[in-house]
Amino acid sequence: MAREIYAYECxxxxxxxxxxxxxxxxxxxxxPFKFKTVPLPKRGKLLTFTKVYNLPAAYEVATLGIAIVxxxxxxxxxxxxxxxxxxxxxxxxxxxxxxxxEPYNRYWGFIFRxx
Amino acid sequence: MRDVYVAGIxxxxxxxxxxxxxxxxxxxxxxxxxxxxxxxxxQVYVANMGAARVNHQTALxxxxxxxxxLTPAGAASIENGxxxxxxxxxxxxxxxxxxxxxxxxVTGAERMREVNNLEATDFIATLTHPLAEYIYGVTLxxxxxxxxxxxxxxxxxxxxxxxxxxxxxxxxxxxxxFAHLHQPITIEGILDSxxxxxxxxxxxxxxxxxxxxxxxxxxxxxxLVSEKVAKSIDRPLVRIAGVGQATDTHAVHERENxxxxxxxxxxxxxxxxxxxxTPSDVDVAELHDAFTILEIAESEEVGFFAKGEGHIALEKGxxxxxxxxxxxPSGGLKGKGHPVGATxxxxxxxxxxxxxxxxxxxxxxxxxxxxxxxxxGFGNNVICLTFVREN
Numbered sequence: 001m002a003r004e005i006y007a008y009e010c011x012x013x014x015x016x017x018x019x020x021x022x023x024x025x026x027x028x029x030x031x032p033f034k035f036k037t038v039p040l041p042k043r044g045k046l047l048t049f050t051k052v053y054n055l056p057a058a059y060e061v062a063t064l065g066i067a068i069v070x071x072x073x074x075x076x077x078x079x080x081x082x083x084x085x086x087x088x089x090x091x092x093x094x095x096x097x098x099x100x101x102e103p104y105n106r107y108w109g110f111i112f113r114x115x
Numbered sequence: 116m117r118d119v120y121v122a123g124i125x126x127x128x129x130x131x132x133x134x135x136x137x138x139x140x141x142x143x144x145x146x147x148x149x150x151x152x153x154x155x156x157x158q159v160y161v162a163n164m165g166a167a168r169v170n171h172q173t174a175l176x177x178x179x180x181x182x183x184x185l186t187p188a189g190a191a192s193i194e195n196g197x198x199x200x201x202x203x204x205x206x207x208x209x210x211x212x213x214x215x216x217x218x219x220x221v222t223g224a225e226r227m228r229e230v231n232n233l234e235a236t237d238f239i240a241t242l243t244h245p246l247a248e249y250i251y252g253v254t255l256x257x258x259x260x261x262x263x264x265x266x267x268x269x270x271x272x273x274x275x276x277x278x279x280x281x282x283x284x285x286x287x288x289x290x291x292x293f294a295h296l297h298q299p300i301t302i303e304g305i306l307d308s309x310x311x312x313x314x315x316x317x318x319x320x321x322x323x324x325x326x327x328x329x330x331x332x333x334x335x336x337x338x339l340v341s342e343k344v345a346k347s348i349d350r351p352l353v354r355i356a357g358v359g360q361a362t363d364t365h366a367v368h369e370r371e372n373x374x375x376x377x378x379x380x381x382x383x384x385x386x387x388x389x390x391x392x393t394p395s396d397v398d399v400a401e402l403h404d405a406f407t408i409l410e411i412a413e414s415e416e417v418g419f420f421a422k423g424e425g426h427i428a429l430e431k432g433x434x435x436x437x438x439x440x441x442x443x444p445s446g447g448l449k450g451k452g453h454p455v456g457a458t459x460x461x462x463x464x465x466x467x468x469x470x471x472x473x474x475x476x477x478x479x480x481x482x483x484x485x486x487x488x489x490x491x492g493f494g495n496n497v498i499c500l501t502f503v504r505e506n
Contacts, residue, residue: 018366018369019244019247047265047368047373048261048262048264048265049261050257050264050320050321050322051317051319051320052252052257052319053316053318054236055236056236056237056240056254057234057237058252059252064252066252066257066261068261068367068373076368076369078248078251078367079251080252088265099250099252100250100252109250110251
């Protein structure tokens with residue numbers, strides 16, 4: 001089964017949030033957890049990016065691509081970027097993979113490649 | 116609200132310090148008490164970000180108040196990321212302005228060289244969103260780099276402009292005995308020469324080594340007092356005229372316009388509004404240049420220059436020590452150093468020093484209005500302070 005990253009849609013006004021919030025930024029509904037999960041699309045455009053050389057502990061690689069991507073439904077996400085010569089505005093296709101490994105823990109998130 | 120004055124200041128060198136964190140907080144506090152002649156401290160605020168995580172110590176303020184033999188004064192620790200220092204000043208300001216206290220000590224300290232570079236980078240990265248940013252390996256340099264790339268695309272900022280900030284601030288730091296970096300640099304050495312790429316490698320493209328501040332230990336303190344106390348001591352009167360604080364989204368990707376720093380703009384507006392002053396009244400400013408791009412962007416957002424024109428003012432020398440509006444005469448975070456919890460208090464220290472006319476070789480002539488911008492997170496929690504010399 002394909003892994004998904006979820007956005008949170010306010011059940012009162014339909015506004016999409018990523019990441020999760022307790023309170024809708026649009027309608028301000030005060031009843032907690034009035035959100036339904038909606039899988040985020042995988043296609044998007046590259047908004048900005050960097051190639052990082054000084055990584056925090058837990059990354060045993062020389063460099064890491066990091067990007068902010070606007071997905072095709074308008075929601076923006078941060079993710080890892082595996083593109084050799086990225087350009088702002090290029091089309092990307094995301095995959096959900098392991099983005100951080102710690103002893104006994106693996107974290108899954110977006111890894112974007114050229115579409 | 117009552118008026119609030121800075122009666123005393125103190126600072127350690129920003130460098131690698133080999134003594135315990137509580138003493139890094141207490142040392143500048145001793146200097147500030149000596150400077151003001153005041154020891155009847157009623158309340159202590161200690162600004163710090165990493166005690167629990169980096170130094171394995173909690174409840175730092177309780178340790179500091181005891182080390183200073185100020186018990187039974189009230190004491191509290193303030194953790195607000197890299198804006199902890201100014202957040203603690205804001206609390207001290209409120210304690211005096213409210214009428215609850217007449218003499219408040221605010222001291223900020225960090226000891227982050229205790230851990231290696233990987234752990235220090237990871238410690239700072241813990242202020243990012245845990246699920247939407249941190250898990251990807253996002254660091255503060257990577258946020259600054261992605262921001263820089265957009266600024267370059269939109270406004271024509273180049274690596275040369277960034278290098279100009281680094282050169283200006285490290286050269287200012289040469290005149291500051293407390294600064295971490297006493298290393299004069301040139302555009303030739305970090306950008307143009309054949310050796311430049313070795314001297315100045317990328318840390319997160321397009322940001323290079325000399326675009327980032329050093330990892331520093333250090334402490335700084337101020338003593339805040341009511342008007343009655345201020346007028347009873349023989350010190351120049353520097354008043355905190357404006358305090359502004361604002362926040363922005365935790366995850367940077369949620370911002371509608373990724374080249375805006377809305378919390379900086381709002382905090383500055385609030386600070387100037389309270390002071391009844393405008394950006395054009397400012398004679399000297401300390402802006403939070405953890406990365407060179409931030410000095411340029413903040414100089415626009417706080418209202419010194421139009422959006423997209425900060426790098427042009429820099430090119431013209433307007434922000435140099437002898438320019439129209441000197442920015443970061445202390446060396447800034449870039450040259451003076453960035454012991455995160457102490458940084459905001461360190462900025463206030465420099466501005467009070469300048470407004471008192473005590474800054475020696477880096478003194479800005481006739482400085483009467485000073486301004487600080489302390490930038491927490493990647494712009495998600497910002498505090499701007501306006502200072503006025505009154506006599």
